[in-house]
Amino acid sequence: MPEEDTSSTGEQLLKVLSALSNPHRMRIIAALAVERNYVSRLARETGMSRPLLHMHLQRLEAAGLVTGSLELSDDGKAMKFFDVAPFIYELTPQTIAAAAETLRQGRQEAHSELEGRGQ
Amino acid sequence: MPEEDTSSTGEQLLKVLSALSNPHRMRIIAALAVERNYVSRLARETGMSRPLLHMHLQRLEAAGLVTGSLELSDDGKAMKFFDVAPFIYELTPQTIAAAAETLRQGRQEAHSELEGRGQ
DNA sequence: ACCACCTGTCAAGAAGAGTTGACACGTCCC
DNA sequence: GGGACGTGTCAACTCTTCTTGACAGGTGGT
Numbered sequence: 110m111p112e113e114d115t116s117s118t119g120e121q122l123l124k125v126l127s128a129l130s131n132p133h134r135m136r137i138i139a140a141l142a143v144e145r146n147y148v149s150r151l152a153r154e155t156g157m158s159r160p161l162l163h164m165h166l167q168r169l170e171a172a173g174l175v176t177g178s179l180e181l182s183d184d185g186k187a188m189k190f191f192d193v194a195p196f197i198y199e200l201t202p203q204t205i206a207a208a209a210e211t212l213r214q215g216r217q218e219a220h221s222e223l224e225g226r227g228q
Numbered sequence: 229m230p231e232e233d234t235s236s237t238g239e240q241l242l243k244v245l246s247a248l249s250n251p252h253r254m255r256i257i258a259a260l261a262v263e264r265n266y267v268s269r270l271a272r273e274t275g276m277s278r279p280l281l282h283m284h285l286q287r288l289e290a291a292g293l294v295t296g297s298l299e300l301s302d303d304g305k306a307m308k309f310f311d312v313a314p315f316i317y318e319l320t321p322q323t324i325a326a327a328a329e330t331l332r333q334g335r336q337e338a339h340s341e342l343e344g345r346g347q
Numbered sequence: 348a349c350c351a352c353c354t355g356t357c358a359a360g361a362a363g364a365g366t367t368g369a370c371a372c373g374t375c376c377c
Numbered sequence: 378g379g380g381a382c383g384t385g386t387c388a389a390c391t392c393t394t395c396t397t398g399a400c401a402g403g404t405g406g407t
Contacts, residue, residue: 123249129324130245131365132331135238139328142321149383161366163385179384185374186383193321200317202261205248209258212251250395268353280396282355298354304404305353 119212121173122205125198128172133157134165138193141175147188166191238331240292241324244317247291252276253284257312260294266307285310 128134136155140146146154152162169175170191177191198204247253255274259265265273271281288294289310296310317323 119251119254123251123254125319126245126249127364129319130242130249132238132242132328133365135242135324135328135331138321139325142325147383148385158367159384160368160386164365182383184376184382187373188383189385196320198319200244200248200319201315202257202312205254206258206261209251209254212255252395266353267355277397278354279356279398283395300404301353303352303406306403307353308355 119208119210122198122208123212124172125174125196128168128174131165133161134169137162137165137169138174141191141193145190145192147190149188151191238327238329241317241327242331243291244293244315247287247293250284252280253288256281256284256288257293260310260312264309264311266309268307270310 129138133155137151140151140155148162148166149159152159155162157165166175166177170177173194174196175191175193177189179187179189182188248257252274256270259270259274267281267285268278271278274281276284285294285296289296292313293315294310294312296308298306298308300306
């Protein structure tokens with residue numbers, strides 16, 4: 110098994126931020142903060158379609174902001190309940206800078222810049 | 229003085245989050261946290277084109293994360309310097325929930341859900 | 348005049364996120 | 378067998394964001 114990268118790396122923070130930067134997903138967090146809920150009911154209460162909510166939930170879960178668990182109700186129906194994860198992120202210039210340091214993707218090393226600026 | 233809307237309203241936080249949820253913009257914040265810089269040089273150092281950087285900077289400025297000021301150098305050239313704003317945002321389920329409360333856009337209050345369905 | 352540097356904006360294409368409807372499966376009750 | 382409810386997934390479409398190249402302007406120096 111490949112080791113997990115649990116540290117708050119740039120990619121992780123990026124995933125969290127892009128997961129949170131959406132009105133629908135913010136409202137989903139708000140709804141789940143009040144009470145845990147299952148998909149169909151949450152879709153009814155928030156007024157969004159099931160496929161749409163499903164996609165948003167799986168985006169939030171991928172970012173580690175909510176957790177879903179499949180449970181069986183008394184009448185044998187399988188319902189997936191979602192809870193908010195107790196996350197806490199502090200956003201400051203230093204935080205962002207530290208995360209950006211671990212984002213070396215596609216950025217080539219500047220071997221030698223042509224500093225011939227006349228000025 | 230007129231009261232500013234400094235509170236983390238939903239739209240404001242949404243703008244901040246979507247501004248931060250981008251690898252290029254994260255790297256711009258990181259670069260400006262080290263030292264203030266002007267557009268062309270920043271474009272050179274980050275390896276992005278001027279129009280692209282210009283767009284990202286104006287997105288960051290619109291979110292209040294950086295501030296730009298047009299200054300004149302010794303040789304009379306007009307250069308726009310950018311600084312990071314000393315922002316600080318705390319992201320928790322409660323924070324998001326509070327912000328989502330002020331996001332009542334298009335979401336009608338569920339007057340009564342006794343549509344034809346049972347239950 | 349040219350060339351260096353700085354600033355900004357525009358249209359248009361490429362890429363990705365959001366959204367919908369219809370489909371698949373399951374259990375339980377009448 | 379219907380219907381109610383629950384789950385998930387798929388291909389298409391729309392929409393926003395991203396990205397590029399070419400263009401506009403400016404100053405100062407050789």
